[in-house]
Amino acid sequence: MTEPASAETASVRNPSARLIDGKAFAANLTQTIAQEVRAFHDRYQVTPGLAVVLVGNDPASEVYVRNKALQTHRAGMRSFMHMLPETTSQGELLALIGRLNQDPEIHGILVQLPLPAGLDPVAVTNAIHPDKDVDGLGEVNAGRLALGQPGIVPCTPLGCLMLLKAELGDLRGLHAVIIGASNLVGRPMARLLLAEGCTVTVAHIDTRDPAALARQGDILVVATGCNGLVRGDWIKPGATVIDVGITRISLPNGKTRLVGDVAFDEAVTRAGRITPVPGGVGPMTIACLLNNTLAAARRIVGAA
């Protein structure tokens, strides 16, 4: 197999990939959303409200919660935090979701995943009213996405898609390889890229030679939670690489650092464009959560 000449020359002339600045893109998007929130409030006297439910203490979720609360206020929305103990029962959690479903001040509900053992994430996600399911993970919104119908799209895949369209424009005909088949990222990402006209390959835990598949991707989206899994030689020269992974590792000096699923130093010499960790997909996830919350508020008050 020979690479297309354009991709080869790009990789030779440009040994260091262009960084995709998700942090800057997200900051812009958040500003736009803040303006729209003000206009929405002027017209309807309603402030979009987001409820975040965190059960127990998962470290990844805590990073998310910290940034999310800040960004929610920056966008002029209200944020309602519900921190529940690890020992919370399924019945207690479902009762809280029931109250949030009824609460007119709440337009979006997000239950942080993963949930502690003993709580059923499927039952909990499906208990959220579809109009308030700003994570888009319940069966109604997931089903709409699978069928290509309008609905609420999960925040992380939506953020990845926004970055890809901003970088590449029309995605039609590109081969997108997705590594990871989770309901949170891989599967909805595959459905979104298929809807954009990509040829989509999904590699997962049982895939025999993921590296060989990855090397075919004009677009490579990596969402496995396995830090450093994707090495430089997994990447097609000139490809656009979106690293969704986010793992906090301990350094010898006692500090910690966030790393992605892609071995960045290697990938940067092969890829055409690449998202860094931190500062790539993470901030986009939060901006898209705000986007989805405003959209949910609009629908609920009949403005959309």
Ligand SMILES: Nc1nc(=O)c2c([nH]1)NC[C@@H]1CN(c3ccc(C(=O)N[C@@H](CCC(=O)O)C(=O)O)cc3)C=[N+]21
């Ligand atoms: N129902 C649900 N939906 C989620 O989308 C969800 C979840 N549960 N549980 C936890 C994971 C994790 N997650 C992150 C989002 C943004 C950053 C983020 O902002 N990252 C910054 C980190 C900056 C820093 O702290 O240094 C960055 O990558 O630049 C991190 C992690 C969403 N998650």
